[in-house]
Each structure stands twice: as C-alpha cells, then as structure tokens.
Amino acid sequence: MEVVTAVKGFKDILPEETGRWQYVEARAREVFAAFGCREIRVPILERTDLFARGIGEATDIVEKEMYTFRDRGGECLTLRPEATASIIRAYLEHSLHVADPVAKLYTIGPMFRRERPQRGRYRQFHQIDVEILGHEAPCIDGEVILMLLHFLRSVGLKAPHLEVNSLGCNICRPGYRASIQGFLAGREADLCGDCRRRLDTNPLRVFDCKVPSCREIVDQAPGVTDSLCGECRDHFAAVLVSLDAFDIAYVINPRMVRGLDYYTRTAFEVTTEFLGAQNAVAGGGRYDGLVRELGGPDIPGIGFAVGFERLLALTAEDLDDVPPFSPELFIAALGDPARQFAYALGNRLRLQGRRVEMDCRPRGLKGQMKRADKLGCRRVLIVGDREMETRQAELRDMTTGEQVRVSLDDPSSWEYLLV
RNA sequence: GUGGGUGUAGCUCAGUUGGUUAGAGUGCCGGGUUGUGGCCCCGGAGGUCGAGGGUUCAAAUCCCUUCACUCACCCCA
Numbered sequence: 001m002e003v004v005t006a007v008k009g010f011k012d013i014l015p016e017e018t019g020r021w022q023y024v025e026a027r028a029r030e031v032f033a034a035f036g037c038r039e040i041r042v043p044i045l046e047r048t049d050l051f052a053r054g055i056g057e058a059t060d061i062v063e064k065e066m067y068t069f070r071d072r073g074g075e076c077l078t079l080r081p082e083a084t085a086s087i088i089r090a091y092l093e094h095s096l097h098v099a100d101p102v103a104k105l106y107t108i109g110p111m112f113r114r115e116r117p118q119r120g121r122y123r124q125f126h127q128i129d130v131e132i133l134g135h136e137a138p139c140i141d142g143e144v145i146l147m148l149l150h151f152l153r154s155v156g157l158k159a160p161h162l163e164v165n166s167l168g169c170n171i172c173r174p175g176y177r178a179s180i181q182g183f184l185a186g187r188e189a190d191l192c193g194d195c196r197r198r199l200d201t202n203p204l205r206v207f208d209c210k211v212p213s214c215r216e217i218v219d220q221a222p223g224v225t226d227s228l229c230g231e232c233r234d235h236f237a238a239v240l241v242s243l244d245a246f247d248i249a250y251v252i253n254p255r256m257v258r259g260l261d262y263y264t265r266t267a268f269e270v271t272t273e274f275l276g277a278q279n280a281v282a283g284g285g286r287y288d289g290l291v292r293e294l295g296g297p298d299i300p301g302i303g304f305a306v307g308f309e310r311l312l313a314l315t316a317e318d319l320d321d322v323p324p325f326s327p328e329l330f331i332a333a334l335g336d337p338a339r340q341f342a343y344a345l346g347n348r349l350r351l352q353g354r355r356v357e358m359d360c361r362p363r364g365l366k367g368q369m370k371r372a373d374k375l376g377c378r379r380v381l382i383v384g385d386r387e388m389e390t391r392q393a394e395l396r397d398m399t400t401g402e403q404v405r406v407s408l409d410d411p412s413s414w415e416y417l418l419v
Numbered sequence: 420g421u422g423g424g425u426g427u428a429g430c431u432c433a434g435u436u437g438g439u440u441a442g443a444g445u446g447c448c449g450g451g452u453u454g455u456g457g458c459c460c461c462g463g464a465g466g467u468c469g470a471g472g473g474u475u476c477a478a479a480u481c482c483c484u485u486c487a488c489u490c491a492c493c494c495c496a
Contacts, residue, residue, distance in 0.1 A: 307496030
C-alpha cells in the first residue's frame with residue numbers, strides 16, 4: 001500500500017521543531033503584551049469577497065495565488081492568504097469599534113498562497129500578525145516598528161535591516177500614480193512584459209521589478225517622496241523622528257512599494273542577507289482606508305506580519321538550547337510484579353505533574369537503561385523481584401552514576417530528588 | 420506559470436570505463452555483562468537504486484518519458 005503524502009508546499013512541523021515554535025510564540029506574546037496587544041483568533045476560511053475587496057483585485061495574491069473553491073452549499077470561499085482582512089472583518093462584525101475604536105490585536109497562524117514552493121516560501125506558511133486599529137498618530141507607526149524590532153531581537157535575529165517609505169494617502173497617491181504612468185508611458189518599449197501589463201493595473205509595482213532594463217528606467221522615475229501631500233509629508237517626518245528617538249536604524253527606500261493595495265502612508269520591511277531570495281522576514285504598513293473599504297467607518301490602521309518559518313530559519317541555531325522536555329524519572333522494571341508496580345507508581349506520579357517514562361516493551365534492564373539515557377532522563381528507578389520483596393529500590397542519578405536506596409512504600413521520601 | 424539542479428537504507432552519503440549477492444556512517448533491535456546507560460567490540464533487521472519504458476549478453480550507471488524534491492524567476496512574510 002502506498003503511503004499518502006502531504007500536499008505540495010504543506011509541511012509537517014515535527015516534534016523536534018515544535019519546541020522552537022513554542023519559544024518564538026512565547027516571546028511574541030510577551031513582547032506584544034508589554035505593548036498592550038491582545039490576541040484574537042479568526043477563522044482560516046473566509047468568503048472570497050473579503051480578500052478581493054481587502055487586498056485588491058489586481059494584486060498577484062488575489063489574481064493567481066489564492067486557494068478558492070465553492071463549498072457544497074455553493075458559497076465561494078478562500079483559505080486566507082493573510083490575516084489583516086479577517087481581523088478587520090471580526091473587528092467590524094462584533095462592533096469592537098463601537099465599544100472602543102482603539103484595538104491592538106495580534107494573531108498567530110497559518111496562511112495559504114498557491115505559489116511555487118522554494119526556500120522560505122511554502123503554500124501553507126505561518127505569520128505572526130499585529131494590527132493596531134483606531135490610531136492615526138505617527139508616533140504609533142514608530143511604536144509598532146519599535147515593537148517589531150524588539151520582538152525580532154528577543155528571539156535572537158541578527159542584523160535586521162529596516163527599510164521605510166511613505167506611499168502617500170488617497171489624496172496624493174492618485175497624482176503620483178498618474179505621474180508614474182505618464183513617465184513610463186514614453187518608455188513602454190523598454191519595459192518587460194509584466195511591467196507593460198502592470199502599467200494599467202498597478203503601475204507602482206514596476207518598482208518591484210528585478211529585470212535590469214526596468215530597474216534602469218525606474219531609477220530615473222520620480223520618487224514618491226516628492227509628490228506627497230503636506231499632511232503625508234508631515235506624518236512621515238514625524239514617524240522618522242520617533243524612530244530616531246529610539247535609536248532605530250533605518251534606510252528610507254523611496255522605491256519600496258508593497259504587494260497589497262491597501263497600504264497608505266508608512267510602509268516598512270525588515271530584511272536580512274541570510275535568507276536568499278526570500279529576504280523579507282517581516283513587512284507591514286499603514287492602511288488608513290481599509291476599514292472603510294470593508295464596510296466600516298473611517299478608522300485608521302497599521303500592522304505588520306512576520307514570516308514564522310523565515311524567522312525560524314534565521315534563528316534556529318541560537319534556539320537549540322531551548323530546554324528539551326525530557327522526563328524527570330524513568331522507571332526500569334524487571335518481572336511482572338515489578339512491572340505492574342512501576343506502571344501504577346509511574347502513572348500516579350504523572351497525575352501529580354511529574355514527567356515519568358517507562359518502557360512497556362519486554363526488555364532487559366540494559367535495554368531500559370539505554371532508553372532512559374536516550375530520553376535524557378536524569379534519574380532512573382530500578383525495580384525488580386528483589387526490590388519488590390525488600391520494598392527498597394535503587395534510584396540512580398544518570399549524570400553522576402550515584403545510586404541510593406529508596407522506599408517503594410513511601411515515594412514522598414525521595415520525590416524531592418527528582419528534576 | 421518559466422528555467423536550472425538532485426533523486427541509492429529512517430537520516431547523511433559512497434558506488435570506478437555498464438559486470439556477478441548494491442555498500443559505509445549514523446539511527447533502530449539484540450549480544451558481549453544470567454540486574455545497570457554513555458565508550459568499545461560483535462551480530463541482526465532495514466533497499467522495487469523515485470516510477471515507467473528503451474538500448475544491451477548484462478543497467479544504480481547510458482537514452483527517453485514522467486513524478487517528487489530543491490534552487491532561482493515571478494510574488495511575498
């Protein structure tokens with residue numbers, strides 16, 4: 001019989017890795033809590049319309065990467081490609097904004113995009129996602145970036161590289177868009193096929209193109225910064241001031257646009273040189289029009305997403321010393337009476353919260369000792385026929401090799417030795 | 420969707436110009452110690468050489484097809 005394998009691009013996270021996942025999650029929860037964020041958990045399946053409206057019809061994600069299907073009732077559903085739209089949906093659906101327009105939320109979970117898998121890119125991947133709703137002040141932009149970098153440092157990420165930009169708002173962006181379109185229109189012949197197509201749908205994306213000829217053209221193009229309206233200019237300047245206040249190193253990259261249509265004003269990205277082509281560990285920005293776009297009132301927002309797998313790939317070596325969950329006690333039993341006794345004792349200790357293991361296979365003492373060693377147990381309790389008669393067992397310390405006699409009838413007299 | 424690379428034991432990999440029963444290390448199980456782990460020694464299990472077809476007296480090895488994985492493009496976290 002053939003074994004059924006996992007779906008392409010979908011990965012199992014095996015027991016030897018889950019310790020690192022838990023460690024990173026724990027750091028995220030600590031840091032986000034310090035900044036006043038609370039967890040929200042939203043479904044991974046949404047109506048397709050939510051993403052079409054939220055992310056933008058013309059984006060690559062919506063156009064060709066979503067897992068979309070009709071369920072048995074005929075509804076058009078999509079596995080979420082990102083978390084922001086879902087969080088805002090929940091925020092509006094439960095009227096959280098009515099009770100308190102300010103909501104600082106985070107969620108951690110799987111996202112789905114049907115791309116060709118490669119290093120740092122899977123079809124099911126995980127994001128750590130933060131969304132701050134209801135705050136317009138530029139100091140919040142700085143705070144969000146500060147929190148992100150603090151989190152990344154707390155899990156040991158080395159040499160994060162921060163880039164920031166302002167994409168303008170719905171007042172000044174259309175003008176910029178038009179000027180880029182005008183600029184590119186004259187040079188259409190020199191653009192690659194993709195970029196020619198983008199010209200109508202999403203001209204700003206030409207900035208992301210890596211074809212050399214396109215880059216040359218783009219280098220001549222007018223930057224966003226010059227076309228920002230007064231308010232956006234002030235906002236961006238204030239964001240930079242707050243970054244400076246916390247000694248956050250950054251590079252302004254006027255060519256950084258982002259793949260999701262909803263971003264306005266502040267956009268940022270954290271990259272490292274160690275990831276190969278998929279060099280972005282985290283990215284985010286402000287989306288002041290999105291809540292309204294999704295049917296809510298005019299409420300500003302800002303957020304970011306961290307690529308969980310990418311972050312782990314960058315920090316895995318440093319997290320190797322995450323303490324393993326090895327048993328405190330191994331009970332090696334010889335003979336049926338001792339086995340029965342050990343089974344009862346071991347499980348009783350487990351009910352008290354002790355991490356206890358035994359080998360229920362019919363093996364000799366040597367085999368059981370080997371297993372205890374492999375599992376990393378600090379102590380082994382040895383029980384055989386002799387011990388059952390004298391009611392005294394051997395408790396061995398596997399690190400020192402010392403062995404002491406302990407009472408089988410009164411475990412409380414030696415339990416303090418465990419750990 | 421486009422291109423490159425790689426597929427041999429659970430894992431990491433050898434395998435000569437095509438040649439007889441496909442190997443090593445590691446891991447697993449057992450023995451050396453009739454009741455004591457690590458180090459050492461010995462043994463065992465474990466493979467349709469990714470799959471299908473072709474060339475040949477003979478294919479892990481050469482050819483074709485296909486699949487999987489992987490890297491890069493694209494895009495993004």
